[in-house]
Amino acid sequence: MHLLSLAALALSIGLSIASPAPHVRVRHEKRTPSPQWLKRTRAPPETSLPVRIGMAQNNLDVGHERLMEISDPNSEKYGQYLSAQEVGDLFRPSSESIDAVREWLHNSGIESDRHSVSPGRGWLKFDATVEELESLLFTEYHIYEHSDTMEQHIGCNEYHVPRHIQKHIDLITPTVTFAKLKGGEKMKKRSKLASLSRARLDPHVTPAETGGRQMSVSGNSGSEVPCYLAVTPDCIRQLYGIPMGTTNQTGNEIGIFEDGDYYDQEDLDLTFAALAPYVPNGTHPTLNGIDGGYAPMDDLIGVESLLDMSIIFPLIHPQAATLYQVDDYKEVELSQGFGNTFLDALDASYCTYEGGDDPTLDPHYPDTAPNPANESWLPNGTWGQSEMCGAYKPTNVISVSYGLGENAFSYFYENRQCQEYMKLGLQGVSVIYASGDSGVSNRGECIVPSNVTNYTTIENNPGAFSPSFPAACPYLTSVGATMLNSTTELVETAVSVPEEGYWSGGGFSNYWPAPSYQESTLRSYFENTPPPYTNTTAYGTPYYNSSGRGYPDVAAVGQNILLYVQGAPSFVGGTSASAPIFASIITLINEKRLAAGKSTVGFVNPVLYQNPDAFKDITTGDNPGCGTDGFSAVKGWDPVTGLGTPIFSKLLDVFMALP
Numbered sequence: 001m002h003l004l005s006l007a008a009l010a011l012s013i014g015l016s017i018a019s020p021a022p023h024v025r026v027r028h029e030k031r032t033p034s035p036q037w038l039k040r041t042r043a044p045p046e047t048s049l050p051v052r053i054g055m056a057q058n059n060l061d062v063g064h065e066r067l068m069e070i071s072d073p074n075s076e077k078y079g080q081y082l083s084a085q086e087v088g089d090l091f092r093p094s095s096e097s098i099d100a101v102r103e104w105l106h107n108s109g110i111e112s113d114r115h116s117v118s119p120g121r122g123w124l125k126f127d128a129t130v131e132e133l134e135s136l137l138f139t140e141y142h143i144y145e146h147s148d149t150m151e152q153h154i155g156c157n158e159y160h161v162p163r164h165i166q167k168h169i170d171l172i173t174p175t176v177t178f179a180k181l182k183g184g185e186k187m188k189k190r191s192k193l194a195s196l197s198r199a200r201l202d203p204h205v206t207p208a209e210t211g212g213r214q215m216s217v218s219g220n221s222g223s224e225v226p227c228y229l230a231v232t233p234d235c236i237r238q239l240y241g242i243p244m245g246t247t248n249q250t251g252n253e254i255g256i257f258e259d260g261d262y263y264d265q266e267d268l269d270l271t272f273a274a275l276a277p278y279v280p281n282g283t284h285p286t287l288n289g290i291d292g293g294y295a296p297m298d299d300l301i302g303v304e305s306l307l308d309m310s311i312i313f314p315l316i317h318p319q320a321a322t323l324y325q326v327d328d329y330k331e332v333e334l335s336q337g338f339g340n341t342f343l344d345a346l347d348a349s350y351c352t353y354e355g356g357d358d359p360t361l362d363p364h365y366p367d368t369a370p371n372p373a374n375e376s377w378l379p380n381g382t383w384g385q386s387e388m389c390g391a392y393k394p395t396n397v398i399s400v401s402y403g404l405g406e407n408a409f410s411y412f413y414e415n416r417q418c419q420e421y422m423k424l425g426l427q428g429v430s431v432i433y434a435s436g437d438s439g440v441s442n443r444g445e446c447i448v449p450s451n452v453t454n455y456t457t458i459e460n461n462p463g464a465f466s467p468s469f470p471a472a473c474p475y476l477t478s479v480g481a482t483m484l485n486s487t488t489e490l491v492e493t494a495v496s497v498p499e500e501g502y503w504s505g506g507g508f509s510n511y512w513p514a515p516s517y518q519e520s521t522l523r524s525y526f527e528n529t530p531p532p533y534t535n536t537t538a539y540g541t542p543y544y545n546s547s548g549r550g551y552p553d554v555a556a557v558g559q560n561i562l563l564y565v566q567g568a569p570s571f572v573g574g575t576s577a578s579a580p581i582f583a584s585i586i587t588l589i590n591e592k593r594l595a596a597g598k599s600t601v602g603f604v605n606p607v608l609y610q611n612p613d614a615f616k617d618i619t620t621g622d623n624p625g626c627g628t629d630g631f632s633a634v635k636g637w638d639p640v641t642g643l644g645t646p647i648f649s650k651l652l653d654v655f656m657a658l659p
């Protein structure tokens with residue numbers, strides 16, 4: 001498949017017309033070309049498009065400083081979180097911004113009575129023709145065809161706004177993120193075992209291995225089998241010194257995020273009975289379904305959900321869990337975006353009033369289309385719901401084992417989400433993400449420059465390293481994976497499963513700079529153990545951006561996890577296992593802090609980086625990809641296993657010593 005040459009027509013037009021105009025125009029966004037999108041004809045000028053302008057939020061710099069302050073163990077303000085209301089008020093876009101943008105639109109021929117502002121003031125909305133938009137944004141719209149689905153979309157390569165407008169807006173859609181043309185939808189039928197892959201969105205899990213390595217699991221926690229062969233809850237407890245939980249305090253439930261993957265009660269019960277008999281039969285999370293998300297779903301059985309819950313329930317018992325099951329059955333299939341409907345459900349101020357935050361990528365609610373799968377068994381309440389805005393209070397800890405390549409979406413799309421994680425941190429919430437399962441690549445794909453036309457999506461192409469999203473957002477905690485050494489009991493090394501292309505996701509963000517809490521750690525890393533990539537890729541580009549946010553932050557075991565899948569004992573791997581382990585540990589630490597009358601731990605990274613001794617440093621292994629050996633696990637922090645794996649007692653001491 002070839003990438004078409006994408007001429008920068010719009011840029012030349014923009015520059016030539018810009019000079020006599022009263023306002024200097026600047027390019028606001030440019031698309032990263034992808035071989036998946038084939039450029040077809042010019043868009044018909046009379047086509048009407050639903051336009052959204054995402055307004056820049058106020059006080060983001062203030063929010064950042066505030067988060068760093070209240071998460072800094074040396075600050076007097078440690079643990080002094082904001083309420084959801086205070087957070088909404090702090091960041092609401094200013095009236096000046098809204099007035100400036102509306103005036104610009106009005107003066108450009110899109111009269112004031114055509115646009116409206118969302119209740120949270122986050123978005124400005126209007127319909128406009130392609131012709132109007134081309135003139136407004138100094139660009140050209142084309143039809144693009146998706147190489148896999150053949151669906152037709154409309155969009156542009158880049159667009160321009162007056163310089164004085166730029167600071168007031170984050171993004172405009174549809175532009176470099178495309179709008180799907182109506183009528184061209186093709187349905188993909190979901191297999192009975194919930195698919196592990198969704199257009200560019202993967203749960204970070206390697207498929208369950210059944211058969212071949214099946215073994216009978218003893219009723220007493222699988223104790224005859226060494227941990228390196230079968231990682232049980234007891235093994236995890238032993239590895240990190242995790243005590244049994246003691247209370248099930250209301251308000252300290254752990255949050256589990258699932259998207260298009262559904263748990264199965266019978267499998268959970270089998271796992272609990274075999275490996276954690278203290279967890280009662282029938283234990284399951286409380287469903288906080290989002291926009292029609294529902295679980296369990298009859299015979300749709302997802303390994304990701306089973307893995308998360310088979311790890312979390314035994315570790316946090318008797319604490320309960322809350323399931324954020326995101327999106328209805330159809331939208332899970334059709335939408336390409338990630339994360340926004342979830343964040344909408346936690347934060348009303350983030351929500352648009354019509355559903356989804358990017359109409360080209362995110363699901364639309366209410367879902368008025370007929371149930372495409374026509375599955376009569378779909379439970380009531382999972383269809384036709386309005387979009388949920390601020391429907392749920394976030395749990396103290398949220399574990400997410402999903403992600404995709406950072407280059408999948410624009411900076412603006414991803415940065416808005418990253419800022420939402422900052423807002424959760426401000427409210428005392430810990431967000432824990434899996435770092436990805438394919439080393440420095442994105443499932444074998446690497447980043448090639450946009451002018452390279454003969455790029456094919458070959459495995460391990462020699463492009464630049466491709467970081468993970470959201471794992472590389474600096475306001476969450478990113479967890480990489482280790483595995484156990486087969487000769488020495490309970491010794492960990494960076495995970496390496498070459499036959500599955502599975503290595504711990506890690507590297508440096510191209511979107512977010514290194515945050516202050518990481519600065520001295522990264523300086524030591526580059527000074528003492530510089531990675532060997534002083535050369536460039538075959539395309540002449542650097543392999544990674546050394547001023548980017550480094551990830552993961554920490555690691556935990558993520559291979560040979562034993563659980564039941566479809567009635568059979570199975571071994572599952574992935575940073576998908578590592579994230580819920582770390583999230584469970586944070587939940588147990590919150591349990592102790594809350595019992596002592598203290599706050600939750602909230603955004604933990606500043607504390608973690610100041611306390612590397614609370615981790616077992618992992619110094620062997622690497623995370624290959626893009627035709628290289630990737631990075632190496634070294635002494636101290638590294639972009640494979642972060643600070644290392646947790647030592648529960650030390651982490652607990654650190655956090656209990658804080659106010």
Ligand SMILES: *[C@@H]1O[C@H](CO)[C@@H](O)[C@H](O)[C@H]1NC(C)=O
Nearest residue numbers: 269270271272273274281282
């Ligand atoms: C759990 O409970 C269900 C329903 O009561 C029962 O059918 C099943 O046998 C139990 N499972 C185990 C492993 O005890």
Ligand SMILES: *[C@@H]1O[C@H](CO)[C@@H](O)[C@H](O)[C@H]1NC(C)=O
Nearest residue numbers: 247248249283317318319320
């Ligand atoms: C949690 O505690 C309540 C009362 O304190 C009890 O009724 C409930 O069974 C407990 N849940 C679990 C999972 O232990």
Ligand SMILES: *[C@@H]1O[C@H](CO)[C@@H](O)[C@H](O)[C@H]1NC(C)=O
Nearest residue numbers: 369370371372373374375376
């Ligand atoms: C869905 O099922 C109903 C009856 O169960 C049938 O009338 C209808 O045509 C089906 N729709 C589709 C899209 O298959």
Ligand SMILES: *[C@@H]1O[C@H](CO)[C@@H](O)[C@H](O)[C@H]1NC(C)=O
Nearest residue numbers: 375376377378379380381382
């Ligand atoms: C949904 O609700 C309707 C009306 O209450 C009922 O007839 C139907 O059986 C329900 N469907 C399911 C799958 O529960």
Ligand SMILES: *[C@@H]1O[C@H](CO)[C@@H](O)[C@H](O)[C@H]1NC(C)=O
Nearest residue numbers: 449450451452453454539540
């Ligand atoms: C792509 O652009 C870079 C920098 O502008 C240039 O050095 C390189 O030769 C170009 N590559 C191709 C294949 O055109």
Ligand SMILES: *[C@@H]1O[C@H](CO)[C@@H](O)[C@H](O)[C@H]1NC(C)=O
Nearest residue numbers: 452453454455456458461538
């Ligand atoms: C692409 O073309 C360049 C030179 O035009 C060549 O060196 C390179 O091997 C080609 N890459 C692929 C993947 O075909």
Ligand SMILES: *[C@@H]1O[C@H](CO)[C@@H](O)[C@H](O)[C@H]1NC(C)=O
Nearest residue numbers: 485486487488491492493620
């Ligand atoms: C396991 O540990 C031993 C001793 O520490 C070491 O020599 C060996 O290389 C390790 N093996 C792996 C696969 O890491």
Ligand SMILES: *[C@@H]1O[C@H](CO)[C@@H](O)[C@H](O)[C@H]1NC(C)=O
Nearest residue numbers: 510511512513514545547548
């Ligand atoms: C490298 O990262 C920094 C910090 O995020 C960013 O400002 C810069 O644009 C990045 N450079 C490239 C070439 O991506």
Ligand SMILES: *[C@@H]1O[C@H](CO)[C@@H](O)[C@H](O)[C@H]1NC(C)=O
Nearest residue numbers: 532533535536537538628629
């Ligand atoms: C750059 O150096 C790395 C590390 O030595 C090596 O793996 C890679 O193949 C080199 N790249 C090129 C294009 O020679």
